Amino acid sequence: MTQTTLITNVEDKVMTIILNRPEVLNAYNYTMHAELLAAFDQADEDDEVRVIILTGAGRGFCAGMDLSAGADTFNRADNTNIESHRDGGGELTQRIFRCRKPVIAAINGPATGVGLTMTLACDFRLASEASKMGFVFVQRGIAPDACSSWFTPRIVGISKALDWFLTGRVFSAQEAFEGGLVSELLAPGDLLPRAHEIARSIADKTSAVSAAIVRRLLWQMLGAADPGDAFRKESMALYYMGGAADSREGVSSFLEKRAAQFTMSVANDFPDFLDD
Numbered sequence: 001m002t003q004t005t006l007i008t009n010v011e012d013k014v015m016t017i018i019l020n021r022p023e024v025l026n027a028y029n030y031t032m033h034a035e036l037l038a039a040f041d042q043a044d045e046d047d048e049v050r051v052i053i054l055t056g057a058g059r060g061f062c063a064g065m066d067l068s069a070g071a072d073t074f075n076r077a078d079n080t081n082i083e084s085h086r087d088g089g090g091e092l093t094q095r096i097f098r099c100r101k102p103v104i105a106a107i108n109g110p111a112t113g114v115g116l117t118m119t120l121a122c123d124f125r126l127a128s129e130a131s132k133m134g135f136v137f138v139q140r141g142i143a144p145d146a147c148s149s150w151f152t153p154r155i156v157g158i159s160k161a162l163d164w165f166l167t168g169r170v171f172s173a174q175e176a177f178e179g180g181l182v183s184e185l186l187a188p189g190d191l192l193p194r195a196h197e198i199a200r201s202i203a204d205k206t207s208a209v210s211a212a213i214v215r216r217l218l219w220q221m222l223g224a225a226d227p228g229d230a231f232r233k234e235s236m237a238l239y240y241m242g243g244a245a246d247s248r249e250g251v252s253s254f255l256e257k258r259a260a261q262f263t264m265s266v267a268n269d270f271p272d273f274l275d276d
Contacts, residue, residue, distance in 0.1 A: 005032040007057065008039050013050040013203040014196065015043050015101075022058030027066035028114045033088045036118075040095050047265045050203035050211075052099070053195045054122065055106040061131065064113025074142050089114040089146030096121035097147075097219060100212040100266045102202055106195040107131050107182065112170065117146035120155065123215060124198060127173040127182040128191045139168035154222050156180045207246040207262040209269050213237050216274045233274065240271045 007018040017039050019026035026032075043049045056062055067073050076085055096103055096118070105119035107127040112134040119125050127133075135152070137144050144165060152161040160179045164171065177185040186194055202211060217237065221230045241247050246264045253260035 003035050006035045006039060010049055013048060014053060014199045015049045016053045019056040019062050025060030025063035025110055026056045027063045029066040033092060036092055037095055040099055044100050045267055047267050049101055050208055051199040052101050052103045053106055053199060054103060056108050060109040061107045061111040062115025063110055064115045087145050089117055092118055093121040093146040100270055102211060102215060104195045104198055106191050108191055112136050114145055117148040120148055120151035125182040126184045126186060126191060126195055127176060128188045129173055129185055130188050131173045132170050133176050134170035135165045136168045208266045209246055209264040212266050212270050236273055
């Protein structure tokens with residue numbers, strides 16, 4: 001697929017996805033939406049990709065939805081109905097949620113609206129000290145998008161989520177860090193090196209299938225009603241991996257004091273029971 005709004009590259013088992021509309025602070029449009037979905041599909045299908053880094057070109061991460069269409073930017077009444085309509089941002093965050101590779105958001109500049117909510121399904125959110133963020137929906141007269149009403153209270157708690165969503169105010173990277181929205185706050189020049197450092201620690205030292213299982217279990221269990229749900233799924237995963245090649249290699253390499261050489265493939269060996 002030819003890309004017009006993204007730059008993607010794979011190097012040393014890390015796929016970097018760069019939002020590439022710097023002239024409009026990487027504002028989100030439907031072309032970017034389709035290209036992001038395709039990029040995550042490609043990452044899942046390619047066993048040479050172990051980790052994904054998502055960042056922006058130029059001085060912005062993503063300024064939210066492209067508003068160049070004017071007052072009817074969010075009007076979908078002409079081609080759908082209220083029951084069948086599904087939000088594009090939600091399609092993206094659900095795709096990231098289902099991704100079998102760890103995802104690191106490196107928020108290098110302004111991130112508002114869907115430009116911020118798209119990062120909520122990422123496993124790491126790192127931010128430049130120069131970035132600003134906002135869940136600005138009420139100031140645009142619209143509703144939250146991208147499953148953010150599910151993700152945000154789970155990440156930062158209901159009180160902080162209500163503060164940010166009800167005011168729609170833009171807040172600093174420092175406030176985002178103090179509120180738990182981002183895990184690390186970095187100088188602009190240190191942001192991508194740190195993202196790559198985390199990516200390397202995963203790509204070089206872990207089983208791809210084990211990492212995919214961990215990611216799926218932790219996200220799934222956020223919505224579990226009882227620890228028994230985790231008990232059932234973890235028991236199944238332990239049974240599945242316990243007799244598999246990566247488990248034997250993990251134990252053998254530890255006992256032999258050498259680097260592990262894991263061989264199992266996420267594309268071929270991810271257990272179907274975790275997709276339930």
